Amino acid sequence: MKTKADKPPFILASSSPRRRELLTSLGLSFTILKPEIDENQRAGEPPLDYVRRLSIEKAIDVLMKIPQTGLVLAADTIVIHENIVLGKPVDANEARHMLHLLRGRKHQVCTAITLMSVVREPDLPTSLTRLTITDVTMRDYTDAEIDAYIATGDPFDKAGGYAIQHAEFSPVAHTEGSYSNVVGLPLETLGEMLGEIGWKI
Amino acid sequence: MKTKADKPPFILASSSPRRRELLTSLGLSFTILKPEIDENQRAGEPPLDYVRRLSIEKAIDVLMKIPQTGLVLAADTIVIHENIVLGKPVDANEARHMLHLLRGRKHQVCTAITLMSVVREPDLPTSLTRLTITDVTMRDYTDAEIDAYIATGDPFDKAGGYAIQHAEFSPVAHTEGSYSNVVGLPLETLGEMLGEIGWKI
Numbered sequence: 001m002k003t004k005a006d007k008p009p010f011i012l013a014s015s016s017p018r019r020r021e022l023l024t025s026l027g028l029s030f031t032i033l034k035p036e037i038d039e040n041q042r043a044g045e046p047p048l049d050y051v052r053r054l055s056i057e058k059a060i061d062v063l064m065k066i067p068q069t070g071l072v073l074a075a076d077t078i079v080i081h082e083n084i085v086l087g088k089p090v091d092a093n094e095a096r097h098m099l100h101l102l103r104g105r106k107h108q109v110c111t112a113i114t115l116m117s118v119v120r121e122p123d124l125p126t127s128l129t130r131l132t133i134t135d136v137t138m139r140d141y142t143d144a145e146i147d148a149y150i151a152t153g154d155p156f157d158k159a160g161g162y163a164i165q166h167a168e169f170s171p172v173a174h175t176e177g178s179y180s181n182v183v184g185l186p187l188e189t190l191g192e193m194l195g196e197i198g199w200k201i
Numbered sequence: 202m203k204t205k206a207d208k209p210p211f212i213l214a215s216s217s218p219r220r221r222e223l224l225t226s227l228g229l230s231f232t233i234l235k236p237e238i239d240e241n242q243r244a245g246e247p248p249l250d251y252v253r254r255l256s257i258e259k260a261i262d263v264l265m266k267i268p269q270t271g272l273v274l275a276a277d278t279i280v281i282h283e284n285i286v287l288g289k290p291v292d293a294n295e296a297r298h299m300l301h302l303l304r305g306r307k308h309q310v311c312t313a314i315t316l317m318s319v320v321r322e323p324d325l326p327t328s329l330t331r332l333t334i335t336d337v338t339m340r341d342y343t344d345a346e347i348d349a350y351i352a353t354g355d356p357f358d359k360a361g362g363y364a365i366q367h368a369e370f371s372p373v374a375h376t377e378g379s380y381s382n383v384v385g386l387p388l389e390t391l392g393e394m395l396g397e398i399g400w401k402i
Contacts, residue, residue: 042265049319052327053261060254064243112327118250125397126253126313129328196326 008069008118010199013062018163018184019075026187035061035074047085048110051078052129055112059127063116071199072116077184079160080108089161092150098161099149099171104140107160108133109182113190115197124198132186134177136164141171209270209319211400214263219364219385220276227388236262236275248286249311252279253330256313260328264317272400273317278385280361281309287361296351299362300372305341308361309334310383314391316398325399333387335378337365342372 010030012023023030035058041050058074066072079086081101089095114129149169155161164172164182178186194200211231213224224231236259242251259275267273280287282302290296315330350370356362365373365383379387395401 045265048327049264052317056257056261056328060257063250064246114328116253124331125326125329126249126332127257127315127328127330128326130325131327 008071009066011062011066011070011072013058013072013074016157016184018165022180022183022185022187023073026190030073033062033065035059037061041085047078047080047083048131050085051076051110051112052131055114056127056129059114059116063118066118070118071197072114072118073190074114074116075111075185077109077111077159077181080110081105081160082107086160088157088159089155095150095155095161096146099141099146099155102138102160102162102171103146104138106135106137109136109160110134111181111184111186111189113186113193115193115199117197117199125196128193128197130189130193132178132181132189134175134179134181134186136172136182137174138171139173141169145169209272210267212263212267212271212273214259214273214275217358217385219366223381223384223386223388224274227391231274234263234266236260238262242286248279248281248284249332251286252277252311252313253332256315257328257330260315260317264319267319271319272398273315273319274391275315275317276312276386278310278312278360278382281311282306282361283308289358289360290356290362293351296356296362297347300342300347300350300356303339303361303363303372304347305339307336307338310337310361311335312382312385312387312390314387314394316394316400318398318400326397329394329398331390331394333379333382333390335376335380335382335387337373337383338375339372340374342370346370 012030012032013035015034037057054076055074059072062072086098089098110133112131116127154163154166162171178188180187213231213233214236216235238258255277256275260273264273287299290299311332311334313332317328355364355367363372379389381388
């Protein structure tokens with residue numbers, strides 16, 4: 001019988017505290033290794049190709065840094081508004097602009113998850129990437145609410161400049177699809193993928 | 202009903218004539234786009250990580266060059282002898298050295314196949330990579346046979362310096378696993394992967 005100590009390590013290739021919390025909620029034990037890649041969108045690259053490529057490149061980068069067994073989970077989340085990717089706002093002006101754009105309207109949040117296995121079981125995928133898309137409709141928040149939210153400093157490490165789970169601002173009126181996807185890691189998709197790649201939680 | 206014309210294009214990201222022939226034998230119609238990537242093995246990179254990475258990077262490279270629908274198939278094949286990757290020999294001396302190394306002994310041939318879909322169906326993988334490994338045992342060919350084979354020019358575009366299907370040299374005594382894998386594209390694995398990604402042959 002295999003004991004827990006026999007199990008190869010699970011590595012989260014992300015420095016996002018939200019992803020760490022979501023993964024912990026699955027009862028997984030894991031270590032964290034921050035990927036170091038160029039995260040810029042290429043000229044003409046469609047949003048869904050872009051998010052997929054980043055999650056794959058993060059996984060490859062971290063895989064190069066670990067010992068010879070393990071499973072790497074990498075993810076990238078983008079906010080798409082009318083086919084334009086909204087990244088993390090660099091300053092208050094950009095955050096204000098994004099939150100104006102999104103107000104009262106529908107946009108998409110897409111996370112690409114990549115699993116790459118260093119332990120290679122015959123007949124199982126050695127790399128697997130899936131996209132999860134959630135339609136998010138924002139409520140009609142006021143300019144004053146935007147300014148108060150920006151003053152908390154919360155928008156600056158978040159794609160699209162907001163956190164769905166922020167209790168005071170609470171900017172989202174309605175979602176269609178995975179909620180955890182909007183936080184940063186779609187747990188339903190991840191659960192399916194772990195099964196496909198042969199990882200027992 | 203969908204007609205054949207509705208079907209998004211299938212793109213083979215490889216310039217290998219063997220892969221083209223094997224794919225044709227499946228009855229697939231496809232176009233060819235040659236990937237342009239750095240094919241060098243990184244320092245300390247294990248052979249199976251290396252072949253996986255190349256197949257993924259080829260797929261990403263070609264995906265950037267195609268219109269907005271389609272399925273990209275990329276593959277990379279390596280020959281592994283005692284955990285060392287044998288690439289394509291650059292000259293007759295290197296080909297001779299490789300064929301001496303392999304003579305009368307067992308080595309592994311590994312192909313990584315990556316499928317990346319530009320058409321994204323919900324609930325299907327958007328990128329999928331599998332490895333196929335075949336154990337190959339060479340026969341005890343003579344030095345004269347090696348020289349005659351090198352003189353045909355056949356070894357120089359082949360990993361490990363040989364083609365299993367070369368009728369005169371016919372260097373392989375025995376295989377365990379997929380034969381088409383040794384030629385360059387394991388058709389059994391490919392068939393399964395096309396099913397997983399939702400592509401009807």
